[in-house]
Amino acid sequence: MADEVILLDYWPSPFGMRLRIALAEKGINYEYKDEDLRNKSPLLLQMNPIHKKIPVLIHNGKPVCESLIAVQYIDEVWNDKSPLLPSDPYQRSQARFWADFGDKKIYEIGRNLWTKKGEELEAAKKEFIEALKVLEQELGDKSYFGGDKLGFVDVALIPFYTWFKGYETFGNLNIEKECPKFIGWAKRCIKIESVSKSIPDQDKVYQFIVEIREKIGIE
Amino acid sequence: MADEVILLDYWPSPFGMRLRIALAEKGINYEYKDEDLRNKSPLLLQMNPIHKKIPVLIHNGKPVCESLIAVQYIDEVWNDKSPLLPSDPYQRSQARFWADFGDKKIYEIGRNLWTKKGEELEAAKKEFIEALKVLEQELGDKSYFGGDKLGFVDVALIPFYTWFKGYETFGNLNIEKECPKFIGWAKRCIKIESVSKSIPDQDKVYQFIVEIREKIGIE
Numbered sequence: 071m072a073d074e075v076i077l078l079d080y081w082p083s084p085f086g087m088r089l090r091i092a093l094a095e096k097g098i099n100y101e102y103k104d105e106d107l108r109n110k111s112p113l114l115l116q117m118n119p120i121h122k123k124i125p126v127l128i129h130n131g132k133p134v135c136e137s138l139i140a141v142q143y144i145d146e147v148w149n150d151k152s153p154l155l156p157s158d159p160y161q162r163s164q165a166r167f168w169a170d171f172g173d174k175k176i177y178e179i180g181r182n183l184w185t186k187k188g189e190e191l192e193a194a195k196k197e198f199i200e201a202l203k204v205l206e207q208e209l210g211d212k213s214y215f216g217g218d219k220l221g222f223v224d225v226a227l228i229p230f231y232t233w234f235k236g237y238e239t240f241g242n243l244n245i246e247k248e249c250p251k252f253i254g255w256a257k258r259c260i261k262i263e264s265v266s267k268s269i270p271d272q273d274k275v276y277q278f279i280v281e282i283r284e285k286i287g288i289e
Numbered sequence: 290m291a292d293e294v295i296l297l298d299y300w301p302s303p304f305g306m307r308l309r310i311a312l313a314e315k316g317i318n319y320e321y322k323d324e325d326l327r328n329k330s331p332l333l334l335q336m337n338p339i340h341k342k343i344p345v346l347i348h349n350g351k352p353v354c355e356s357l358i359a360v361q362y363i364d365e366v367w368n369d370k371s372p373l374l375p376s377d378p379y380q381r382s383q384a385r386f387w388a389d390f391g392d393k394k395i396y397e398i399g400r401n402l403w404t405k406k407g408e409e410l411e412a413a414k415k416e417f418i419e420a421l422k423v424l425e426q427e428l429g430d431k432s433y434f435g436g437d438k439l440g441f442v443d444v445a446l447i448p449f450y451t452w453f454k455g456y457e458t459f460g461n462l463n464i465e466k467e468c469p470k471f472i473g474w475a476k477r478c479i480k481i482e483s484v485s486k487s488i489p490d491q492d493k494v495y496q497f498i499v500e501i502r503e504k505i506g507i508e
Binding site for chain 2: 120129132134135136139140142143146147159160162163166167170171204
């Protein structure tokens with residue numbers, strides 16, 4: 071029996087994008103369901119009753135929630151193609167560390183870049199660039215965080231790049247000028263088909279941020 | 290050559306306790322170094338330059354940071370004894386989910402129980418009990434979250450129990466009355482030697498909370 075794979079997602083979600091890229095890397099066909107987060111579907115509430123959040127991967131009727139956990143699940147179940155986590159336990163631990171770093175730093179601070187002003191914005195800009203510089207150091211001379219090929223950390227981080235036009239415009243910063251190596255990495259990633267076909271372009275996400283800012287009343 | 294294992298830790302840390310229990314479960318000898326967090330050691334700053342936090346597991350000179358990542362590392366490296374994560378990918382994803390739930394709910398809310406007053410305290414109490422009831426439902430009729438034996442989720446959650454006297458005293462709540470099944474599980478866990486020898490008793494942590502409250506000026 072063929073696997074039934076459903077992804078409950080919301081198109082601008084960097085967390086959802088991770089699963090789309092991982093599934094594309096593994097060549098898995100799946101049904102994509104875009105959720106209206108102001109009117110969540112009964113299926114989403116049933117499949118993620120604890121957090122009620124997207125993304126949720128539903129594999130043969132069983133849900134996997136939380137994006138990094140779901141990407142690891144995808145990597146473990148479809149382990150015959152495109153391994154994402156390294157096989158060495160130490161390297162695995164480091165990949166998990168950097169993916170977690172992305173969650174703790176990039177997303178949280180990134181939000182401040184398009185919602186805050188004045189001192190709070192300046193602090194966010196400083197912290198954001200510092201975080202990217204730390205990632206540049208970790209990247210070193212490798213093409214990808216995973217080495218020669220896209221890996222777990224790349225899948226975890228590249229979705230945030232789709233938000234960068236919004237970060238730059240409303241945060242008034244030039245990320246490429248500050249962190250050219252990070253942008254070089256991002257540009258390599260989005261040339262890969264599993265990535266390019268799984269994520270929206272920066273203009274589309276920028277327009278989405280413009281609309282949210284209007285809705286929540288940021289001038 | 291024998292493995293050199295060092296744990297940089299701080300005795301009341303529930304995150305550090307996770308590593309102590311996991312190492313005890315695997316029967317690994319290690320050097321325990323208790324950090325003074327107001328005057329962190331050069332070794333800690335060198336081994337965790339990013340977050341500068343304990344716990345850090347140092348295995349043959351190489352650091353693993355972030356407690357759940359380190360417990361997984363311990364489980365993967367010393368995989369011949371006391372498996373903590375299940376072997377089935379779906380069960381693994383669920384174990385990771387519940388351990389993450391503990392991080393997101395128990396610790397954050399627990400802190401409010403001994404630092405907040407009035408409405409904020411009441412909200413924290415309600416949320417805390419709700420979170421434990423969710424965990425009780427997940428536990429179901431099993432002896433441990435891991436089934437018949439201590440597993441990854443048990444290792445992740447049981448350290449918080451050492452803080453419960455503080456939660457109860459300053460939060461003015463009776464956790465056993467509200468969540469008897471959760472307390473039943475905790476009491477089973479602390480009878481296990483790998484747990485009992487790795488964690489402080491509730492009175493000692495309570496005294497520690499009393500001192501912190503004095504230091505930060507909570508009446």
